[in-house]
Amino acid sequence: MASLEEIMATQPIDFVQLTYNIADREPEQRLLPLAKERGIAVIANRPFRRGALIGATQGEPLPDFAAEIGAETWPKLLLKFIVSHPALTVAIPATRSVSHVRENMAAARGPMPDAEMRRRMAAHFDDL
Numbered sequence: 001m002a003s004l005e006e007i008m009a010t011q012p013i014d015f016v017q018l019t020y021n022i023a024d025r026e027p028e029q030r031l032l033p034l035a036k037e038r039g040i041a042v043i044a045n046r047p048f049r050r051g052a053l054i055g056a057t058q059g060e061p062l063p064d065f066a067a068e069i070g071a072e073t074w075p076k077l078l079l080k081f082i083v084s085h086p087a088l089t090v091a092i093p094a095t096r097s098v099s100h101v102r103e104n105m106a107a108a109r110g111p112m113p114d115a116e117m118r119r120r121m122a123a124h125f126d127d128l
């Protein structure tokens with residue numbers, strides 16, 4: 001069976017859905033650059049690793065630089081990391097809570113991290 005990369009490289013597809021988040025950054029190597037090059041929209045699923053990233057950051061202080069990107073909560077910071085990737089079109093966080101829907105949607109507004117800030121975010125997360 002053809003790999004996702006092969007399909008993306010050869011087929012006239014409009015969008016792909018893949019797992020991408022601050023802990024699962026492997027798509028940055030090949031799939032996301034390929035999507036950008038081919039004009040393929042990207043949906044990021046499991047933005048919170050099925051909730052595991054919420055648990056991993058709970059109780060951890062936000063980094064000082066979070067204020068620079070308007071992230072006053074960890075869920076917003078985690079979503080801003082995803083949607084600020086230049087190849088990303090949308091992230092699809094799952095929630096059963098209306099207040100979480102509002103919080104998650106707010107991550108699409110305000111300042112977005114640039115490439116250097118994204119590196120700082122990933123490094124900070126890796127050190128948690």
Ligand SMILES: NC(=O)c1ccc[n+]([C@@H]2O[C@H](COP(=O)([O-])OP(=O)(O)OC[C@H]3O[C@@H](n4cnc5c(N)ncnc54)[C@H](OP(=O)(O)O)[C@@H]3O)[C@@H](O)[C@H]2O)c1
Binds near residue numbers: 045049092
């Ligand atoms: N097509 C595919 O191959 C595929 C594969 C995987 C996933 N998906 C889709 O991707 C979407 C997300 O997947 P997922 O459920 O695996 O994981 P997820 O979105 O990474 O994590 C969901 C978890 O995060 C919590 N959460 C969400 N917003 C929060 C917030 N603001 N603050 C605190 N906790 C928050 C939720 O709890 P609360 O309910 O308490 O907010 C839930 O436990 C779903 O729509 C799923 O159908 C598709």
